[in-house]
Amino acid sequence: MSKTETTQAVKRGRPVVAGSKRQAVLAMRAAKVAAGGEIKRGRPAGSKKTTDVTVEVKAKATKAQKQAALATSADVNEA
Numbered sequence: 001m002s003k004t005e006t007t008q009a010v011k012r013g014r015p016v017v018a019g020s021k022r023q024a025v026l027a028m029r030a031a032k033v034a035a036g037g038e039i040k041r042g043r044p045a046g047s048k049k050t051t052d053v054t055v056e057v058k059a060k061a062t063k064a065q066k067q068a069a070l071a072t073s074a075d076v077n078e079a
Helices: 021-034 063-078
Strands: none
Touching: none
């Protein structure tokens, strides 16, 4: 005889609540698998691509460029 005690396995994870939305979704997934369907989980494969995004950045004018623009506009107004 063994001297170790046997304990019953404890269920882990979310509790089963009869009639809950989660149980309905799990039953629907089980029905799909039983009918031969395939369940895919996770993010879509194309969600990691960021190369398709283009961002337009406008360059800021330097202080010297702003002063030159003001000087030329002042010269035009005087003429």
